[in-house]
Amino acid sequence: MAAYYSYSYSSYARNLLGATIASLAVWAGLYLLLTGRGERFNVGGYLLRISPYMWALYGISFCIGLSVVGAAWGIFIAGSSILGGAVRTPRIATKNLISIIFCEVVAIYGVIMAIVFSAKIQAVNSSSGFSRSDYYTGFSLFWGGLAVGLSNLICGLAVGITGSNAAVADAHDQQLFVKILVIEIFGSVIGLFGLIVGLLVTGKAEDFAGII
Helix, strand or coil, rough: HHHHHHHHHHHHHHHHHHHHHHHHHHHHHHHHHHHCCCHHHHHHHHHCCCCCCHHHHHHHHHHHHHHHHHHHHHHHHHHHHHHHHHHHCCCHHHHEEEEEEEHHHHHHHHHHHHHHHHCCCCCCCCCCCCCCHHHHHHHHHHHHHHHHHHHHHHHHHHHHHHHHHHHHHHHHHHHHHHHHHHHHHHHHHHHHHHHHHHHHHHCCCCCCCCCC
């Protein structure tokens, strides 16, 4: 009963917060519209006022940060099952370490792509402003880094959950390990898809040059 009331209160609080934010947004939009200052709500102008360096650094941060979170989460899920199952069946400990390696590779994907993305960042004199190419580079690095980071986050979770089940299945019947390992390999390919998407998004991005 206590858990039910706790869940109901948290759900009510989330709904109230969402309704409050939506009401404030609608009120602000109507105020600007009815007072003749609707042009201040300019999303494009806001995006252009942000430095392309900031977009690029955000993308690189998401790339490596989300990748490391996905790897750590997968290692936590798989490692706890491996250690728990090894208490009853010690033989699974060494063989199932391959799941931990697969999770760690996810973080390596993020580090590699962050290095590739950071190579496009060059110091320029921004006193005369940024060129269209600079904004394109900043936006592409942001979305490319976000795509890589989210892909590696999901990949780490998929590999971790599959590795956890592989350890439990191997403890029960060692013939099931290879079959589940094939599924785990397919899950780890998701990270490679993210790398390919990141390279495609940033493939035509040039180094920062500024307005010449």
